Amino acid sequence: MSERVITPRNRGFLFLDAHPAGCRRLVNDMWDSVDARPTQSLGEDAPVALVIGSSAGYGLAAAVAGLARAGIRGVGVSFEKAPSARRTGTAGWYRTAATAELARKAGREMRFLNGDAFSDGMKEQVADLVEQRFGRLDHLIYSVAAPRRTDPETGVTYSSALKPIGSTACTKTLVFDEDGKPDVREAVTEPADEDEIAQTVAVMGGTDWERWVSHLAGRGLLADGFSTAALSYIGSPLTADIYRQGTIGAAKAHLEQTARALDARLGDLCGGRAVTSVNGAAVTQSSTAIPGIALYTGLLRGVLGDRMVSPVRQLSQLWDQFTGVCPLETDDEGRVRLDTWELAPDVQDAVADRWQAATTANITDVADLDWFHDRIRQLYGFSVPGVDYSAPVETDVPWPAD
Template sequence: MTDRVIDRPRSRGFLFLDSHPAGCRQLVNDMWEAVTAPTAPPPADGPVALVIGSSAGYGLAATLAGLKRAGIRGIGVCFEKPASARRTATAGWYRTAATAELARGAGRDVVFLNGDAFSDGLKDRVAEVLAERFGGRLDYLIYSVAAPRRTDPETGTTYASVLRPIGAASRTRTLAFDDAGAPEVKEVQTEPAAGDDLAQTVAVMGGADWERWIEQLAGRGLLADGFATAALSYIGSSLTEAIYRKGTIGAAKAHLEATARTLDKRLSELVGGRAVTSVNGAAVTQSSTAIPGIALYVGLLRGVLGARLVPPTAQLSDLWDQLTGVRPLALDEEGRIRLDTWELTDEVQAAVGERWRAATTENIGQLADLDWFHGEVHRLYGFAVPGVDYAAPVATEAPWPGQSA
């Protein structure tokens, strides 16, 4: 077991090269405490759920909210790396270990599987665990996957997703921080998609893999009567739409939503089930910080809303309440659950837009909540978490949940 003092992160922009085990654990515990417990305790034999992408962002929030609010059992799937001689484990590795501890403490049987969610091999492993450990039944599937590449298990072709506008280059404002943490507002230009960029991005981030999960589990007879599945999505503001919703990633999200409509019809006929997309509100995640303009937008959004900005755990608690029937599904005209209405009101968007146009490097500290945003980025990797002693040595090696040290 290797103990190290990790008092400050090594980073390249918003990409951190190390994570802090104790900080990641405390962050997960804080997220758990933020989830409101249900009025009545969930039954011990709660619904069986599969969360694909359970270690980060909205997938982590879905796992924690599902455990505490809906009393789920089941499987979490993610793709994380252990510690090495040169680096700590990925933040998601430590977050998964902390989530497993909370699940055990709550008396919930949850298995965490580490591997490529796009592969048929991992799908087979999930099916085996469902059959052997959970009575061969699955009640819910949450799909929350953001990845740069996907290999098609049938053809062996590897596709790569890109963040590009469609049709013309896009200039947008964005927020960056230097090594000392000083902010800079600048403009960046992103060239338009070319060649097969659009098709490749849809192949990675669209609904193909979600549909394959459902097909394979259904083919093995593992879907319970009334089975429901939700894929997590985002629409966002007109301020970021050129690079996001109207760009290559937006096309992939449109494909995901079209897949939901296809799956909804199929599941209704097969098991009386449902398939929906859940459109979530803005948040600071490892995926979102890579998108030009999103950092500036989210910082300004927090500046406008303050504590009224709805965190992922609260949004996913709402999703579980709707999926489990605590309250009815609230669908828009496209059949999507909308958890982003607090973000997209005319009043909020007008206020953010005004700040967006006025923002400069000199005044950004008055317009955006930079301390919050900078802290949120660090907390993704277990840094800047209140209550953690970063001067103390910490063990960087940790076994995967269910495995011996």
């Protein structure tokens, strides 16, 4: 037993510890927000899914929505740190434990593996588990955000860069001082060179996704009608210089190119589909590192309020399309669009007006910073309603057993 009171300690948007009870409550609340379909006792007929990146952000939303709404069984993969004598486990460690417990109570067989999704060893481990426990794979959701990737064939490690392409980018950004006071500044980012672009594509493009599909296909595990989606983002013109038109955008373009190639290949192989799913804005551990995104997201919330569509609600829509509740609809580029609520012209016009007007003096009037602060803290299990943070909590939570 290792109970203690956990108080938040952070450096900017990065917190040093996570709160197990807060993480558990957050996952429970996500599950409860999903509109479950009535016929979920499917047993061996339940769809078998693999969710890569299942412990955080949209990958977590995919796992929770898949379990609660689509009744999936299968495997989740993530890379998290266990609790130690000095530190709590990572937030994703506790979120995974909570997801597994909810799956067990709902009668869903969901296995969770902890390790490097980029490695061939993890691919082989997952393939063995699918073959032994489920016999087939119906769906694969790919949601991996990492700063670097080691190519298992060459041993070369690639590192991603958050930079514009072609010219220097100047964008408004939002930072907070040590006391949490907001400051609107201009961030100047020099353009990436060709090597930085190539390395970012190697980390965040479609190469690893394609390797996963190829490995599973090579083991004969893809069911007839198999479908797969890589989760992506396009975003607003306000952030395009550093995002969609920058190095990350080059990686997303490669992801979409990979989707088109996989879609044709899977169609011939098993009557399957491959798409990218373009999701709407959300506060995630990866997005807060991108200049301008924190400001944009706070302004978007200021415009939309509760009309923002949560990740778990968006992924519920994707599961409905994957499982045939409604047709799988794509745009001309072969992308499922779950971001139309964000990119509606009237919404973007309103956000653009606030973006132009935003200063340090008026930022609390034009952006919902209370909501933004809460969402940042909730990534680590803090500021979750209904949790007593003055009470000791058990930090030595085990990884879900087989």
